[in-house]
Amino acid sequence: MPVAQGQSSQGALNAAPGNSLPVLGDSARGDLSPVLERKLGEEIMFDVRRDRDFLDDAPILEYLNNFGNALAAAYPGARGETGNDFYFFCVRDPMLNAFALPGGFIGVHSALLLAAQNESELASVLSHEIGHVTQRHIARMIGQQKGDALMPLAAIILAALASKAGPDAAIGVFMGGQGLAIQRQIDFTRDAERESDRVGFQIMNAAGFDASGMVAFFQRMQAATKVYSDLTPPWLMSHPLTSERISDIRERIRAMPFRQRIDGLEFYLVRSRARVLQDESNQGRVEAQAAFDSQLKSQNRQQQAAGHYGLAYLAMKRGELAKAAEALARARATMKPASGAVFSTGQSASDGAAMFASLDLEIKLASGQPPALAAQTAKDAALAHDQFPLARGIARQYADALIANGQAEQAASYLREQVRQYREEPKLYDLLAKAYAAQGKLTLQHIALAESYVLAGAVPAAVDQLGIARKAPDASFYDLALIDARERELQTRQRDDKKEKKER
Template sequence: MKKTSFKTQLPRLTLVAVLLAGSYLTAPALHAQNLPTLGDTGREDLSPVMERKLGEEIMLGIRADPDYIDDEVAAEYLNDFGSRLLEVHQEARGDANFDFYFFTVRDPMINAFALPGGFIAVHSALVVLAQNESELASVLAHEIGHIAQRHIARMIGNQKQDFLIPIASLILAALTMRSNPDAAMAVAIGGEGLAVQRQLDFSQNAEREADRVGLQILRDGGYDPSGMVAFFERMQSSSRGYSDNFPAFLRTHPMTSERIADIQSRIQSETFKKHIDSPDFQLFRSRIRVLQDESAQALLETKSYFEDQITHAISLKKPYPAAEYGLAFIAFKQNNFKEAQVYLDKARKESGRETGNDVSSLFFTSLQLDILLRSKQNPAALKAAELALQEFPVSRGIGRQYTDALIANQHGEQAITYLRDQTLLYRKDFGLQEQLAKAYAAEGKEALQHLALAESYALSGAISPALDQLDIARRSPDATYYDHAIIDARERDLRERYKDELEALKKQGDKK
């Protein structure tokens, strides 16, 4: 897929919602004024299990998109943050007990979107715009509300479940159709205009419902609900240029001013305790600010931004660790490891200036390991990784850096043992299988290397490349009888899965 400029992308969420509206023109009218609850029989049309399957199908394509921010440190912060919101409303996981996953995409539109089955995306521009954790929480709580109320499932629940793969493909088309807005709009509004409008009416009411659910999550989670109002107001101011591009009848969200007024009326008589942000929040924003555009020119502009932040903070005699961290991350991206280390040390010092204590942070620890590994300080990297794993034992990102350090120090067998244990704990993590393949390669275990690669491809949805890797594994000179048995069994499974997918696509083609 050709990578597009961060500054020229189309607003993804709008396209997703509009394309969804255009794709269900045969569905009966959905009466928005009588929205079902979590226990409504409307869920029978699209089961929670099939809803999750649809979300997973969509995520396979999103993860392959170059604008998916595949950064474990940022992902761990965002998922820990989202999990804390879910703790106060476990019922949001539904009967299927959805395992929510929060992720970030590069997009200049200030927005977020929910996918079926517990997947929630946040645009990088939104992260940068949010000024505190209550504002970020207001966005995530709103999207959790969409999933808790199963809005997408209710929208498509009257469709037959064998349409799931085409539906997933259609949504992915919306995510990638950035270079030709006219074509996107033509797809969106093709068909019966009345049916489209009915779906848009449903979407607008779903947004109001998600606001109400999100507000309750904010209250119970200890965040300031006024953060939702403040963020909507800032979003309204920053997004005027985008909203002008779409006629009123194609807006899937209620007007922001209307939503602000509704929320203000709900919280005006309540008092709330001010939420104190985690120190990691500003580090998260700095990291995303760098990751949203890594071109040479953009890094220079972002560097200038952080330098201005430091100058301003010094004038106010305030600490500025997030800006120093941002400069450290930029220097690392530019392969200037000495400068990265200097800025990282400053960030750590600044983070503890007010308390006099060194502040422990996954952001600091992970970047320190990256600097040591990339600058080939292998013994120091392994020592630091062992300490980091003790401090952050459940961090998958630190775990992978630990195995990188083991491999760099020629401890491949130890890395293999650790990774095998991890793959048993996280069976759907294709990145772990890819890392395991790397460890096998370091030890010269060719057949096992390609077996692990096959599993990584299969988990990511790439069945044909997975079968190719199995064939390479079978022909590897070190493949044992036991390896051949595993290869044959896995190949049968994958070929059956491949056949089922082709038949589903053929059925859809015959119906058109």
């Protein structure tokens, strides 16, 4: 399946037996190279991450990435010839939609996360979007553009995201206004969509999901449309449930063994968070509370636990910390196996322990807690970090707890080690800056902030921070040398970027 960079895209398509799809690339110009595609995606993500509707929530991001990457990993070749890592994220949006950006970045709207009733349903949409990436549909579309159209394209995608009108945004947008014959665009979409359905299906199968959830979910989305408005959910607008599509999917389901799969508790807990974060107005909170209250009446323990967890998170957001702690204790108690029953049959089934521990710390670190508790919280955080070393949110909470407990020096040395290990987490540098600030180390504080800006794609702001660091009274000779060297590096990078943009 892999196709060498810059060559015709025919190989990827013709690899499928009996495939009669048209050639989607231009062999003379070739696809957008994987490196350039990733770069374009990263540039778009810099802006997406700054958008206030980007759900910058550690447990949600961790869940989506564990879940989505497990899907992709189950299917050899999912990363296609690009070999790019996938990155999944959630956007606050009431429309049912999911979309793939260039470079393997896949976004899910909060409403879609809430509409999915189980992990198989979520998997059906994510697998389809992974299919678009795997088959390089976006890269092929961009590859057909003239070189100088590249940068405006990033802006077009952003505009589409901002307008929230972009159905399956990246794909949809590239279709319009680029001078391609309309008929051909429509044919192309249908083929690309069919191809993504096929790949998505294979992913679902390989990852052990019940693919019959696919049809049920799509049909429910369509039904919801009729009830609420005359607007078709964007995802269905770009993925219309034609009878052809349904029979295609049904045909594939028939060929597959039935699977029983137990969902991980995290799925339900993450939905509780998304429900709170989706609408933080008073009205939104009242509605979230009602939804959690009704979940408590469910016969399903996972639903009950998610209800208690949601009430705990909501109470914390309202500053009712004692109430939050109580509700969290109830959520945990709900999931304690009564008679040796454990939720561990499914591949991703789990007891939500890391998310419980993380919310526990969140409540303990919330403002309004008596300072006398800081020492105990730091101990709890160390314990949780030992227990769940891979939970990135807990790692940052641990650093935060150390700073709150006056152990800024220890926090700084821990964070310096963390930034070496996790090179793409701007928040680690923000915390490092906080740890330095707590020690009154101004130069180091601003150097750390500069690195945070670099990772967030804001190089000019980073250079500004280096300027402030240089003027700080505690700047040593060694610091100044370091600042100068870093500044030169960043300026060179800025120049190269500009040149590259002109060239392509």
